[in-house]
Amino acid sequence: MTERGTAEGRAGGVEDGGVGGGGERWVVLVRGADRPGTLTALTSVFSTRGVSFESLATGAVDGDVGAIAVTFRATARRQHLLVRTARRLSVIRSVEVRSADDPAVRAAGVVVMPDHVPFTPPTHAAVRWSGDTSAGQPVLVEGSFVDVVEVMQAARACGATTTATVVLGL
Amino acid sequence: MDVAVLGATGDVGRQVCTQLVERRVLPTSSRLQLVGRAGGSSARATHGLRADLVDAYDEHAPLIDVALAPEDVVADVVVVCAGVTAPPRAGASTDRTRLAAENHAVFDAYARALAVHGSGNEVVVVVSNPVELGVAVMARALGRHRVIGMGAWLDTLRFRREIAVSLGLRRHRIGGFVAGQHGSDLVPLWSTVRVSGLDRAERRRAIDALRRGRTLATFGAEIADAQTRLLALAAEDIGAAFDLIDSWPPDLRAVARPWMTHQSGAKTAAGTASATVDLVDTLLDGREIVVAGQVLLDGEVGVGGTALDGVLGVPVVLGPEGWTRALLDEPAPDEAELLVRCRDRIDASLAPWGLGRAGVGA
Helix, strand or coil: CCCCCCCCCCCCCCCCCCCCCCCCCEEEEEEEEECHHHHHHHHHHHHHEEECCCEEEEEEEEECEEEEEEEEEEECCCCCCHHHHHHHCCCCCEEEEEEEECCEEEEEEECCCCCCCCCCCCCCCCCEECCCCCHHHCCCEEEHHHHHHCCCCCCHHHCCEEEEEEEECC | CCCECCCCCHHHHHHHHHHHCCCCCCCCCCEEEEEEECCCCHHHHHHHHHHHHHHHHHHHHHHEEECCCCCCCCCEEEEECCCCCCCCCCCCCCCCHHHHHHHHHHHHHHHHHHHCCCCCEEEEECCCCCHHHHHHHHHHHHHHHHHHCHHHHHHHHHHHHHHHHHHHCHHHHHEEEEEEECCCCEEEHHHHEEECCCCHHHHHHHHHHHCCCCCCHHHHHHHHHHHHHHHHHCCHHHHHHHHHHHHHCCCHHHHHHHEEEEEEEECCCCHHHHHHHHHEEEEEECCCCEEEEEEEEEEEECCCCCEEEEEEEEEEEECCEEEEEECCCCHHHHHHHHHHHHHHHHHHHHHCCCCCCCCCCC
16 A cells, blocks of 8 residues: 545535534544555445545555555544444454544644745644745645644645645554 | 344244345345354354355445344344244144243343343334244333234234235235234134225135135134144145145134144144344335234224224334224224234233233333
């Protein structure tokens, strides 16, 4: 599997989480068989129950097992059902779920600003970062998922042309 | 939507699984969970069944998953085929008390697990016998509207078929329901029978001819006599026993034929599974239809001024979230009397487990 992130805040992004209608935000880290059909099987668990992803990214492949990171909104009860159902799939090796607010969930982000528009992450966001947007460089950010998401939101409010977040794991 | 079949490797469970796949009830993106029991022979056979189903139907099979513990059951529809069955041989004594005791433990284990680990929305279709006991156990744990026993639907389909055969029509032109208890204590609701293409007067004449002047007042005695005659005849010539059944009225045939099938050793797995898959297909398809099923009533319908409560087979509206309403117009007097007696017999059979009308919650 190749590594791709899903940009937040793009046009048509999830507004209400589908049937979930909001609820808490969750991060699910899945290890699945690196073969055709694994992503389809996993995403069907959610889509057939009216739950839309906020993000989905595939990660590095280790042997014949690949990593998939998914974020979505749902009530705790529906999250429990979705995770239990995903665990029953023969192509899934393991499923870990955490609240998106859990500081153990790590993420990285990229911010691209318009030419020479300055941007630095908010000081209260506990992230490591690098890049000078005044010099035309992207800002690279790493920290807890919730803090990285906050940085991305701040960047968009400042006019960022591109933001992207990738869940790194626990 | 996903389906779990408890007791997947039993005769009926295996047929249910096969028919669910062969009839393409489940899309390829859904999951069929084969549930066996750790430590038993089904623990091994369940994996083999999975392989066999994939071997036969790979091109359109759903995802197939194996579970061997009640707490691992994860599905939107749960079909209960687990437990022991009465021995399928001529003259075999059916120790109903032992059957009920063994299967109560099975029902209870799965009911508790679903109550603790389930989503709170599973619909449970009880196939195993005693189906009324299964419905009572599941309904107490999960809520009565989520649980339906398919015995009355199977009896209804058999009743309709026998009427159709007698009239020279196909079954889909016959309406009507069977209520009561699954098996020999069923109550054929002749007052609900409809025949497509016949007006009221024509229907009345046709039904009168089919019933041959009988009422349900003697139905129990007729069934007992029929079984005695069939056993005696089958000992010499089982083909003749089945032929004898063909000479009887439709309601008696609807009871005698499956009974004789079980006595022959063939069991009734295919017919039972077919009726079950009909119900599952309805649940998965998002439709609401009227079927007959064993459900836990709470007085929402009545006969002859007597509110019916407790587990009883009646016509109900069945939809994706379970059954919503019981639909039982005032039946004929002989049907009403038999229904009330049947309700009382079921209640007595459930009492040992505190599941009689006084002990079962809504």
